[in-house]
Amino acid sequence: MADPLLNVEDLRTYFSTEEGVVKAVDGVSFKVDAGERRGVVGESGCGKSVTAMSIMRLIEPPAGEIVTGKVEFDGRDLLKLTEADMQQVRGGDIAMIFQDPMTALNPVYTIGDQLIETILLHQDVSKSEARDIAITALDDVQIPHAGKVMEDYPHQFSGGMRQRVMIAMGLSCEPKLLIADEPTTALDVTTQAQIMNLMLELAEQRNTAVLLITHDLGVVAGFCDSIQVMYAGSIVERGTGDEIFHNPQHPYTWGLLGSMTRLDESQQERLNSVRGAPPSLINPPTGCRFGPRCDFAQDICREALPILHQSQEGQKVACHRSDELDLKSIAIGATS
Amino acid sequence: MTERESASEAILDVAEGISAEPITQWDLFVTRLRRHRLATIAFFYMGFIGFVALLAPLFTCQKDDTFCGRGPVEMSGLTTVLMLATALLVGYFAYRSFVSKLRGMAVALTFVTVVLGIFLVSSWGLLDVPHVNHYADQLPDESGRILVNIAPRGSIPLGTDDLGRDVLARVIHGGRASLAVGLVVGALVALLGTVIGSLAGYYPGVVDQSLMRFTDLVLGLPLLPVAIVVGRVLPELQFLPGFLKQGAWGIAVLVGLLVWGALARIVRAEFLSLREKEFVEAARAAGASDRRIIFRHILPNALSPIIVQTTLIVGTAIILEAALSFLGFGVRPPIPTWGGMAASGASIAVRGFWWELVFSAGALISTVLAINFIGDGLRDALDPTQTIERK
Numbered sequence: 001m002a003d004p005l006l007n008v009e010d011l012r013t014y015f016s017t018e019e020g021v022v023k024a025v026d027g028v029s030f031k032v033d034a035g036e037r038r039g040v041v042g043e044s045g046c047g048k049s050v051t052a053m054s055i056m057r058l059i060e061p062p063a064g065e066i067v068t069g070k071v072e073f074d075g076r077d078l079l080k081l082t083e084a085d086m087q088q089v090r091g092g093d094i095a096m097i098f099q100d101p102m103t104a105l106n107p108v109y110t111i112g113d114q115l116i117e118t119i120l121l122h123q124d125v126s127k128s129e130a131r132d133i134a135i136t137a138l139d140d141v142q143i144p145h146a147g148k149v150m151e152d153y154p155h156q157f158s159g160g161m162r163q164r165v166m167i168a169m170g171l172s173c174e175p176k177l178l179i180a181d182e183p184t185t186a187l188d189v190t191t192q193a194q195i196m197n198l199m200l201e202l203a204e205q206r207n208t209a210v211l212l213i214t215h216d217l218g219v220v221a222g223f224c225d226s227i228q229v230m231y232a233g234s235i236v237e238r239g240t241g242d243e244i245f246h247n248p249q250h251p252y253t254w255g256l257l258g259s260m261t262r263l264d265e266s267q268q269e270r271l272n273s274v275r276g277a278p279p280s281l282i283n284p285p286t287g288c289r290f291g292p293r294c295d296f297a298q299d300i301c302r303e304a305l306p307i308l309h310q311s312q313e314g315q316k317v318a319c320h321r322s323d324e325l326d327l328k329s330i331a332i333g334a335t336s
Numbered sequence: 337m338t339e340r341e342s343a344s345e346a347i348l349d350v351a352e353g354i355s356a357e358p359i360t361q362w363d364l365f366v367t368r369l370r371r372h373r374l375a376t377i378a379f380f381y382m383g384f385i386g387f388v389a390l391l392a393p394l395f396t397c398q399k400d401d402t403f404c405g406r407g408p409v410e411m412s413g414l415t416t417v418l419m420l421a422t423a424l425l426v427g428y429f430a431y432r433s434f435v436s437k438l439r440g441m442a443v444a445l446t447f448v449t450v451v452l453g454i455f456l457v458s459s460w461g462l463l464d465v466p467h468v469n470h471y472a473d474q475l476p477d478e479s480g481r482i483l484v485n486i487a488p489r490g491s492i493p494l495g496t497d498d499l500g501r502d503v504l505a506r507v508i509h510g511g512r513a514s515l516a517v518g519l520v521v522g523a524l525v526a527l528l529g530t531v532i533g534s535l536a537g538y539y540p541g542v543v544d545q546s547l548m549r550f551t552d553l554v555l556g557l558p559l560l561p562v563a564i565v566v567g568r569v570l571p572e573l574q575f576l577p578g579f580l581k582q583g584a585w586g587i588a589v590l591v592g593l594l595v596w597g598a599l600a601r602i603v604r605a606e607f608l609s610l611r612e613k614e615f616v617e618a619a620r621a622a623g624a625s626d627r628r629i630i631f632r633h634i635l636p637n638a639l640s641p642i643i644v645q646t647t648l649i650v651g652t653a654i655i656l657e658a659a660l661s662f663l664g665f666g667v668r669p670p671i672p673t674w675g676g677m678a679a680s681g682a683s684i685a686v687r688g689f690w691w692e693l694v695f696s697a698g699a700l701i702s703t704v705l706a707i708n709f710i711g712d713g714l715r716d717a718l719d720p721t722q723t724i725e726r727k
Binding site (some may be wrong): 009058062087088089090095096098099100104105106107108109117118121122166169 | 345540541613615617618619620621622623624632633636637705
């Protein structure tokens with residue numbers, strides 16, 4: 001098989017605060033192939049966004065720092081590039097779409113100005129060619145009257161329209177990887193579906209790999225080829241959508257799925273919740289990070305940190321007891 | 337589905353019909369500014385004052401055979417009326433060109449360039465030579481006597497001072513010092529405050545700390561005592577070029593170097609909040625460099641407070657120059673300044689000769705007020721969160 005497009009190895013990003021060092025991302029490794037759609041899920045503060053920011057090298061010193069790791073993209077280690085080279089990668093090879101489209105556009109410039117700026121930064125074209133590319137990009141994201149809209153300011157747009165503009169901007173330079181950091185969180189549900197479908201379609205046409213960060217399991221279920229679940233700065237389970245959704249191996253994934261409303265399963269009285277709160281990232285618990293919240297924790301879980309390994313079911317999982325537990329057959333909520 | 341699509345098309349068409357001409361930010365700004373009546377009047381007034389001060393030599397030396405030399409100068413009623421009428425026209429023109437659209441922009445720019453050009457050329461020669469009293473000479477009567485302390489009347493609309501000089505002529509010339517101070521301080525403050533504030537706001541840590549501690553230092557200097565001492569020493573400094581040692585320019589630069597701190601703090605605060613905005617993050621993720629982010633993405637968003645604050649600081653600076661001149665440490669007599677005239681006017685006002693004090697102080701107060709109203713109007717007009725109710 002060909003080399004992966006993105007190869008992250010043992011990435012560690014720490015933030016120094018007054019209380020101590022926050023290990024926001026602590027030893028994350030994964031690969032994304034060209035054209036693959038990868039979902040990253042987890043609770044708030046589990047390091048999803050920091051992972052994305054680290055790949056783009058948008059973590060700002062002195063507050064945060066990538067301590068160790070390797071981010072290989074298209075054969076180059078991004079962490080070793082100069083800032084000038086990195087600026088070419090950002091927006092050119094890797095594009096990023098942000099959570100809140102209401103604030104991600106600069107209010108003092110027109111939509112057209114901002115699209116053209118991005119295109120001129122990364123492509124060797126004249127201003128009028130850049131304009132044409134921008135209009136095509138707006139057409140592609142199904143914004144009506146693209147030529148006219150170029151002269152509009154962001155405040156004249158609704159949230160969904162702005163997110164379309166952000167997608168147009170992200171895809172205008174034909175990136176190989178699109179990182180979408182909770183792109184639909186700020187939108188209402190009907191718009192969410194439209195935006196996700198649009199992104200899916202455009203990424204597929206261009207064979208762009210997508211790294212979709214979200215805490216919405218419903219979004220990844222319909223959208224992603226593979227899913228990785230993060231907890232407290234590391235990956236606890238990774239597999240295909242089917243594997244994760246129908247046969248979770250890690251108790252945390254199992255808990256997350258239980259907390260989700262589903263139409264295809266029998267109605268429950270109450271939704272399950274994962275008890276407790278995410279651990280401190282300054283002094284993480286010894287042993288399994290999830291141990292203190294886990295219904296199945298045993299002595300070994302309190303002593304040794306489980307590593308990500310191949311489970312019998314196919315996916316990778318970081319749990320000492322994944323092989324002996326048959327989570328599929330345990331009714332959610334039965335243990336609590 | 338097709339029905340819905342055609343419906344939304346129809347809505348769009350209607351919307352297009354309404355906004356056939358797109359409303360630009362400039363239109364919004366101008367409309368808001370126009371509704372601020374005091375600011376509109378203030379703009380008009382400043383155009384007037386600026387023009388009068390600018391062409392002062394032409395108006396008050398008209399009877400002289402050697403331009404601006406010593407000799408009897410008289411403001412005839414006709415000259416005065418002519419001058420005021422022209423100045424009013426210019427004021428109106430300045431205002432119109434400012435508020436009318438695109439074409440007005442070009443006109444306004446040309447106007448400002450011409451004004452600045454004339455101003456620099458004419459004032460260079462004037463403020464440079466302190467010892468020739470060439471702009472406001474003593475008025476002799478028919479028998480050749482010098483007429484001192486004459487109350488305002490027909491041909492001498494604002495009276496004469498204790499040396500027999502025409503107060504109107506001196507008020508007009510005095511405006512040059514104030515406006516010179518205003519322009520230089522405005523430019524200097526805008527430059528220093530913006531650069532220092534943005535660097536401190538964008539680069540946290542060492543850069544921020546050292547720049548802001550320096551700013552604190554400058555802000556901590558007691559303004560008047562420092563200005564007095566430096567103003568006193570200024571003419572003695574050998575290495576300074578001549579124009580900085582005498583007249584308004586040196587004082588202007590001095591004041592400018594003392595008052596930029598407030599703006600720097602405001603700009604830093606703006607940058608601190610703007611640099612965390614997602615569009616800055618998005619710009620960085622799109623591959624923009626630091627310089628590009630600072631100047632293209634953050635600065636335009638911080639422009640409103642910079643413009644407003646600079647305008648307000650200009651008012652303060654004019655007051656400060658007047659205070660220095662009043663105390664005798666600013667522009668040296670016989671170069672007329674409003675502050676200096678207020679000082680000499682005050683000493684004769686106690687004897688009942690009120691006009692020099694009242695007219696010089698009146699000019700000072702009205703100008704500073706006008707500048708503050710402009711600042712106020714700009715603040716309202718530049719506030720993007722404000723919307724215009726359509727009538």
